[in-house]
Amino acid sequence: MPDQEPTPEEQTPPRGREPVDGRPPHPQDQSGPRPEPGEGPPATDTPDDGTRGPRNEDPLDREPLDVAAVLGELLQSAGAVLTQLREASPEAVRDALADPLATAVGIAAELGVDWQGTVDDVVGYTRSRLAGDYAVDEFGFDPEFTERIVLPALRPLARSWFRAEISGVEHLPAEGPALLVANHAGTLPLDGLVLHSVIFDEIGRHPRMLGADLVFATPFSHDFARRIGVTYACPEDALRLLQTENLVTVFPEGFKGLGKPYSERYRLQRFGRGGFVSTAIAARVPIIPVSVVGSEEIYPVLAQAPTAARALGLPYLPITPLFPWLGLLGAVPLPSKWMIQVGEPIATDQLDASTADDAMTVFDVTNQVRETIQDTLYAMLAERRSPFF
C-alpha cells in the first residue's frame, strides 16, 4: 500500500490527494492541500476530478463530493455511542448478557429498524425459528426470514441512509413474471439489497436476484444470498423463476460493473453475452430496465490491488477513500442519495420464441436495454444537484 498514513486517518487526508470542502471545486483547481476553515474534518476527493482534464459534455464532472460533512457526522455518532457505553450501568450490562437475543433486537430497534411489532414479538418469533419451523423453496429462499428480519434491517439503510427514491413504479407488474435489468455498481452488491427493499415496499413482491458464482462459493455469503432468494445466474434458474411467475432481477454487468473505477462511474460495462435477453424471449416475459443512481458513490474505487485480489481469490480488491485505511469502518458505505427509475417495459412476446437463439435479435434487444438504461442514467445525473443530497 503505497501511501498509507498513520492513524488517525479520519483527521488527516492522505498526502498527495486534494482535500475539498463543501463547495464544488473547479475541475481544474489544482491548488493542492488547503487548510480547512472550520467546516468539520476534511476528506479526500477522488483523483479523478483533479487529475483529468475537464469533460464538459459529461454531467458527472460538475458534481462535488461532499465527503467532509459525512465523515464529520460519522465521527459524531461514533463519539455518542462511546459516551453511552461508558455511562451504561452494571445492571444494564447484566440484563443485556442474560438475554442477548432480546438485547440485539432492542439495539437494532434503537438504530431505527422497524420490526413491525414489539421487540417481544420479534424475540418470540426468532425463538420459534430456532426450532427450525419454516419452509424454504428449492432455491433456499426463505420468505418469512426475508420479510421479518432482513427487509426491516435493510429499510433504514435504503430509506434513511441512502434516502432511496423510486419513480416509475407503475411499470412494475403487480403479478406475473418480468425480468428487471439494472446497472450494477458500488464494489459490494448493496444495490441489489436496496432494490429488493424498495421494490418489496412498493409492490409487495420479492425481486429474485441472480448472482455470480462467487456469491455462492463464498461461505456465509452463500447462506445469506440463498436465504433472501438470490440464485446462481444461469439460464436454467432464471427460466425456472420466470416460469413460476416470479419477478427476476439481473445485473448483466456483473463484476465488471461492481469493480469499475470511480472515473468510469455510470458508464455501463458490457452486458455479458445477452443471455438474459434469450431467457426473457424464451419465457416470453417483458424486460424492465431499471436505472439506479447513487450506488456508484457508496465506495468510490480509487485504485485496484490486483495482486492482493488474486491472492485472496477475489475478482477485484478495491481501494476506496475509506478502505482499507479504516479497516472495518471503511466498509461503511458513504451515504449517497439514491434514485431509482423504473423504465417502460420492453415486450418480448411479439418476438418468435425461436429467436431466443438468434444472435442478431438478442444483440439488438440487449443494446436497446443497455441504451435505455444508459440514457436514463445520464438524464438523472444531469438533474442531480449533488451525489449526497
Next chain:
Amino acid sequence: MARVVLVTGVSDDFAARCARSLAARPGLEVVGVDLVPPRRPLEDVSFVRADVRSPVLAGLLVSREVDTVVHLAPLVVRGGSRRSRAADKESNVIGSMQLFAACQRSSRVRSVVLGSTAEVYAASARNPAAFREDAGLRGGPRTAFAQDCLEIESYARSLPQRRPDVAVTVLRLGPLLGAGVRSQLTRWLSGPVVPKAAGFDARLQFLHPADGAHAVTRAVTHPEPGLYNVAAPDVVMLSQLLTWLGRPAWPVPRPALAALRRPAARADLTVPDDVDGITFGRVLDVRRVAEALQVRSHWTSRSAAEEFIALTSPGVRSHIVSVAQRRLGAGRA
C-alpha cells in the same frame, strides 16, 4: 403368463424392499440376486445366490425366462457396504457391463430398469439450483461412486442401440432417508456432532424408501423408457434438520471438510464421500417423473426426515434445550 422380474443387489435393504413390493404385485414373479444373502426374509421373492459378474446370471435370465431386469446393485455402495473402492468399481462397472451384455443376449428381456443416483449431478456454486434430467453435467460428478453410476448409465442407455426392443428406464434416486435406512448419510447425521462446511447451509432433498420402491415398481409395471429424477418435491435446510435432530453442527472450513474424512472416522464420525452435496446441497427437478411415470412422492423430505429423527436417539442439543426449558419453566412458575 406371469412376467418374471430379476432384481439385483437384494442384500441391500432398499433393493430388497423394491423386490418385495414388486413381488406383491399380481402377475409378477420376482427373482432376487446377490452374492450376500439379505438380512431379512424376502417373502415372495425367490433368492438366487449369484454374482452379477458370473456366467450363472446369463443362464438364469434364460432358464427363468426373465423379461425385466431391475439393476439396483450399484446402490449397495451407498447403503453402507464396507468394500474397498477397487472392489466397488469392479463389481459395479464391470458387473453392470456383464449384466447388460447378458440382457442383450437373452431374447426374452424386454425392459431394463437401472437405479442410479442423484449424485451424478455435481453440486457446486456454478450449477442450477434444481437439476433437470437434461441438465448439462457442468464439472461432472466428483465422487467415485457417482462417476461409476454415470458410466453404468451410459452402458444402459447404449443397450437399445443393439436391442431396439428393450426399453431402458434410468431412475436417478435422491438420497434415501426414513425408518430403517442405513447409509453414509444417516451415519453422518447420527454422530455426536455433525461436521459441516462453515457458512454453507446445504439445501437437502430426500427420498423415502417407500416412494423409491414405488417409483421402481411403476417403472416395471408401466415401462416408459427414459431418464428420471426421483425425490421428494420439497427442500429442507441442513440447519433445520440439525435443529430437529438436536445435534450440534461442527462447522469446519470447506477445504478442510474433505480432508477430515479419515481422521473423523477414527473418532467415529462419518463425513460422507459426497462432500459437495452436504455443502451446496443438491435439488432435483421431479416434474418429469410425475408427468411421464405418474409417480408422485407420498413422503416429503421433511416427513422422511421426521421419520428418521423419530427413530434415532436424540442429540445433545435437544437434551440441553429440554433441560433449559424445564429450568426456565420452573423459574417462571
